[in-house]
Amino acid sequence: MSQLNELKIDNASLSMIAGWLHNGNVIMVEQMPIFGGYIGGIEETAICDVATTLASFTLLNASYHLDGPIHIRWGTTTSRETLQIAGHVAAAIDHNTDLLIANQYYPISGPCTEMCLTEIATQAILDTASGRELMSGCASAKGVLEDHTSGMDARMLGEVAQAAAGMDLGEVNDILQRLLRRYERRFLTAPAGRTFQECYNVRRVTPTKEYLKIYETVVDMLRKQGLDMP
């Protein structure tokens, strides 16, 4: 279930949690703090995000907390500001607790584009290196266009996470700056990408040659940036 922005809850959510609690279910509580919204700036949003994460475990019987700082203008988790919030909050929770924390993916661009895969890779490096335990994605094209998601997006998420695990933080921060610069000025003209029907053979459930080629281009770029991609 989801908390409400910011630091709010309703009775329907409490009732759902009660049901899951007695069923013995794993309870994931999510909340996506809005950078630039009620709370304000980067540091204020990060402080509220830590409080929100702790509220999930203190008041809502969470088994794990799903984060997702989101940019009020762009509606993405992959902007510089929201990545910095997520990276700092994960480090603060990870260094001081054993709580299980996750993050979710809302790139601005859509499937079958280099920009979308680069956005996913950037956030995957950040979440892995800042100590998160689970990554959930991807709602490509901000999750607002029907059928603009695909398994290849998750392949990039997983393969980058595998490559980034164990890397030195100084090196990671340098790579993140370089990757961000490749897409952060293109938010206004971000490509919507292709629908699942356009970038997969739907009957055989296989990606098109076009998507495989774009994927390999981004993998090559990530290798050049220092990632040990498979």
Next chain:
Amino acid sequence: MAPIEKALTVYDTYLRSEKGPNMTENVWDNKVVPDAALRIKEKHEIVFGEDLIPTDRDLIDRLFRAGVDMLVSTGIFNVDSGKVINVTEDEVMAAIRNAPKRIQLGANKDMVLLEPRKGNSRRKPIIQGGPTGATVSEDIFVPMFQSYAQEPVVDTIVNGVMATIDGIPSATNTPFEIKAALAEIRAVREACSRAGRPDIAI
């Protein structure tokens, strides 16, 4: 022997939200939360640099303490009762100590363990693949989810929203929302079975 601590439950949360201080949502959103965040930012001297992941241990710890301060000094607001739910720092710390440290997701050969990684461990995080709440057409729902379940790096599945059910929009607060939600679960299970991973966690 020290008394055994008992972490709060959702029932304590509900009871506190019946008895807490009165508040309006407008004041909470526009004054209480932003004022508290700014005050606590200044009190704990929280200023980020250029790095996206902090390496300054003191800043990391101050941010954690600032978050605890925010939850304890502000609480959370129940929009239905119009009251604030307050917690103590002891209760927050008890919750941290009592929270799950190891969760089994999925079953049989599709089971994975969600455990603390601690820093940038060499262990890959759990990858939960799926549209993360994005809308998916009814007629391609199964292949869409099969495309996630068949990826070896994907450990668990996160759902999407079936746009229609029997061609009718699965609108919120209608019976079709319920029908679509149940159809989603059946379709995701079918997709995972087709990918040879019937017991993967959803």
